[in-house]
Amino acid sequence: MQLLEVKNLEVSFALRQGDLVALNDISFSLGKKERLGVVGESGAGKSVTGFAVINLISKPGKITNGEILFEGKRLDTLSEKEMRTIRGNRISMIFQDPMMTLNPVLTIGTQMVETLQAHRKISQKEAEAVAVKKLERVHIPSPARRLSQYPHEFSGGMRQRIIIAIALLTDPSIIIADEPTTALDVTIQAEIMDLLQELCNSEDMGLMLITHDLGVVAEVTERVLVMYAGKIIETAKTSDLVSNPLHPYTRGLMNALPGHGTCDTANRLQQIPGTMPNLTEIAPGCSFHPRCEHCQDICSSEVPQLRKISGNDSRFVSCHFAEEGWQNG
Amino acid sequence: MFAFIVRRIIQATVVMLVIGFIGFSVKHQLGDPVRDLVGISVSVEEREALREQLGLNDSFFEQYGRFVSNAVRGDLGYSYFFKKPALDVILSKAPATIELVFVSSMLILLLSVPMGLYSAIYPKRFFSRLAMGVSIVGVSIPVFLTAIVLIYVFAVQLHWLPSYGRGDTVNILGWESGLFTIDGLRHLVLPSIALSSIMLPLFIRLIRAEMMEVLETEYIKYAWAKGLTRKRVWLVHAFKNTLLPVITVGGVQLGILIAFTILTETVFQWQGMGFMFLEAVERSDTALLVAYLVVVGALFVVVNTVVDIVYGLVNPTVTIASR
Numbered sequence: 001m002q003l004l005e006v007k008n009l010e011v012s013f014a015l016r017q018g019d020l021v022a023l024n025d026i027s028f029s030l031g032k033k034e035r036l037g038v039v040g041e042s043g044a045g046k047s048v049t050g051f052a053v054i055n056l057i058s059k060p061g062k063i064t065n066g067e068i069l070f071e072g073k074r075l076d077t078l079s080e081k082e083m084r085t086i087r088g089n090r091i092s093m094i095f096q097d098p099m100m101t102l103n104p105v106l107t108i109g110t111q112m113v114e115t116l117q118a119h120r121k122i123s124q125k126e127a128e129a130v131a132v133k134k135l136e137r138v139h140i141p142s143p144a145r146r147l148s149q150y151p152h153e154f155s156g157g158m159r160q161r162i163i164i165a166i167a168l169l170t171d172p173s174i175i176i177a178d179e180p181t182t183a184l185d186v187t188i189q190a191e192i193m194d195l196l197q198e199l200c201n202s203e204d205m206g207l208m209l210i211t212h213d214l215g216v217v218a219e220v221t222e223r224v225l226v227m228y229a230g231k232i233i234e235t236a237k238t239s240d241l242v243s244n245p246l247h248p249y250t251r252g253l254m255n256a257l258p259g260h261g262t263c264d265t266a267n268r269l270q271q272i273p274g275t276m277p278n279l280t281e282i283a284p285g286c287s288f289h290p291r292c293e294h295c296q297d298i299c300s301s302e303v304p305q306l307r308k309i310s311g312n313d314s315r316f317v318s319c320h321f322a323e324e325g326w327q328n329g
Numbered sequence: 330m331f332a333f334i335v336r337r338i339i340q341a342t343v344v345m346l347v348i349g350f351i352g353f354s355v356k357h358q359l360g361d362p363v364r365d366l367v368g369i370s371v372s373v374e375e376r377e378a379l380r381e382q383l384g385l386n387d388s389f390f391e392q393y394g395r396f397v398s399n400a401v402r403g404d405l406g407y408s409y410f411f412k413k414p415a416l417d418v419i420l421s422k423a424p425a426t427i428e429l430v431f432v433s434s435m436l437i438l439l440l441s442v443p444m445g446l447y448s449a450i451y452p453k454r455f456f457s458r459l460a461m462g463v464s465i466v467g468v469s470i471p472v473f474l475t476a477i478v479l480i481y482v483f484a485v486q487l488h489w490l491p492s493y494g495r496g497d498t499v500n501i502l503g504w505e506s507g508l509f510t511i512d513g514l515r516h517l518v519l520p521s522i523a524l525s526s527i528m529l530p531l532f533i534r535l536i537r538a539e540m541m542e543v544l545e546t547e548y549i550k551y552a553w554a555k556g557l558t559r560k561r562v563w564l565v566h567a568f569k570n571t572l573l574p575v576i577t578v579g580g581v582q583l584g585i586l587i588a589f590t591i592l593t594e595t596v597f598q599w600q601g602m603g604f605m606f607l608e609a610v611e612r613s614d615t616a617l618l619v620a621y622l623v624v625v626g627a628l629f630v631v632v633n634t635v636v637d638i639v640y641g642l643v644n645p646t647v648t649i650a651s652r
């Protein structure tokens with residue numbers, strides 16, 4: 001049994017102009033201790049996917065179809081109260097911008113202790129001891145003294161470490177990290193990524209890493225989902241995907257990667273001509289076809305299915321020519 | 330903390346000097362202390378001698394200097410109507426006003442916080458829409474209309490509550506208080522409702538607007554993601570952040586409430602400073618007018634200082650020492 005299984009997930013935002021389908025038939029799974037990357041352009045639906053798992057999609061968004069199974073149990077049908085026992089306890093989240101994530105008027109200690117006390121019967125003293133241990137774990141110097149400090153007394157990198165420490169408090173099974181380094185300096189980005197990787201190796205948790213950065217995905221994850229306009233267009237073992245991307249979009253992403261260094265696809269993606277369509281105006285057929293250099297007639301009329309590539313059980317691509325090879329066509 | 334106190338004292342001094350200057354200018358232009366002292370049945374020569382003796386022929390600034398140095402010693406002039414020092418008259422009326430403002434402020438806080446929070450959390454519910462609708466109407470109704478309606482309904486028609494005066498008071502260390510007798514409290518009900526009705530809609534809307542903004546922030550979304558209870562997210566995470574702007578704006582508004590006591594006290598014959606002020610205007614009791622200005626100014630300064638301290642306590646990024 002997989003730790004997390006998402007089946008045919010559909011998320012819509014009920015807007016005034018009508019429903020906007022932000023996620024369309026998303027299926028994936030995450031094994032114990034597995035590290036899964038989710039990449040795609042801004043607006044592809046990466047964050048919505050992450051939040052859907054803990055049923056915390058911002059209004060007016062709703063899961064309109066599909067199932068989410070955590071350790072074999074449905075999450076999407078849980079009551080608010082039951083869901084609370086999962087959030088921040090079994091599944092923790094790390095947000096994008098550490099400057100905005102911590103509550104400015106509460107001390108670090110308060111924000112850590114409350115998390116533990118929300119999920120365990122534990123005294124203030126014991127909770128503080130756990131907090132100190134976790135702060136040590138993320139290399140915060142003199143952690144005991146830090147508990148009484150407020151977020152504004154820390155740098156961005158330190159805050160993201162604290163947020164990671166909060167995520168670790170309850171020894172969760174899954175951490176969902178939504179672009180945990182995008183808002184940080186380049187040098188600090190590497191530190192935080194190293195830390196996350198180190199933690200995943202030593203603690204017993206699965207990681208869902210949402211990012212723009214294919215370089216980071218290549219370095220940190222074992223498997224990867226590539227998203228485009230609310231759909232998964234390619235999923236594979238990271239090594240397979242990096243060595244041989246099959247979808248033209250993934251290829252474009254890869255081509256934008258200089259050598260083996262990391263790079264921010266948000267900027268580099270401009271190397272693929274055009275931009276991702278608004279979710280309300282997705283073209284018929286393959287949603288990528290207006291930007292695809294190998295576009296054929298069928299691409300603008302028929303929606304390609306996410307199909308298994310023969311000879312590789314973990315590899316799925318949604319492109320009419322994934323196997324025939326559009327390179328030659 | 331020390332720097333804060335020093336700065337506050339300097340600010341307060343400047344504010345009080347300005348208020349004093351305005352008060353003195355009014356007195357200088359309008360008042361005739363000689364008439365206040367002796368009436369009109371005294372000869373011109375005698376008056377002139379008296380003017381010279383009182384220093385009324387000195388320059389404006391010499392007189393202002395004397396006014397300030399007297400004021401510092403607690404001498405704000407002499408009320409010719411009450412035949413007492415103006416400050417004594419004011420201070421004997423101050424408890425009535427302060428108690429009225431205090432009870433009204435409490436009413437405003439106790440009602441606006443839950444109503445504001447509720448209508449921010451459940452903006453679509455019937456009660457929220459009702460509160461918003463009523464508060465729009467509420468802002469535009471003048472106080473004395475509210476007061477008169479209250480008196481008509483609860484005093485004249487229903488005979489439930491008294492409509493004028495303070496009722497029984499007890500003297501606690503020289504402070505005439507109406508807060509400790511049933512009769513005193515009954516007398517407080519209508520005036521304090523009337524007075525708080527001015528600010529209540531504004532506070533509800535302010536708290537609601539701030540709370541709605543806070544609920545959209547990342548740190549609130551993060552608080553949900555941590556699996557905290559609603560109570561914890563709303564009342565600790567969101568409310569504490571909502572408080573900051575509310576304290577800043579609210580502090581000023583509570584100060585303004587003092588100004589509205591003039592109307593409220595007059596309608597309810599409430600024997601406070603505001604009621605006395607209007608009487609003093611009718612009697613041209615200039616010393617009393619000036620004393621009123623100075624005392625109310627001092628009250629403003631005190632209220633603002635308390636508000637600043639509370640703000641510093643709630644907001645960790647502002648240490649009081651660094652302000």
Ligand SMILES: Nc1ncnc2c1ncn2[C@@H]1O[C@H](COP(=O)(O)OP(=O)(O)OP(=O)(O)O)[C@@H](O)[C@H]1O
Binds near residue numbers: 041058
């Ligand atoms: N609160 C909302 N209201 C309406 N539509 C929304 C809302 N949040 C997300 N969406 C829609 O869902 C789509 C996916 O958003 P999402 O935040 O998942 O993108 P993302 O892939 O995380 O992008 P980014 O890299 O910018 O974080 C957006 O294009 C938007 O149309």
Ligand SMILES: [Mg+2]
Binds near residue numbers: 046047048178
């Ligand atoms: Mg995102």
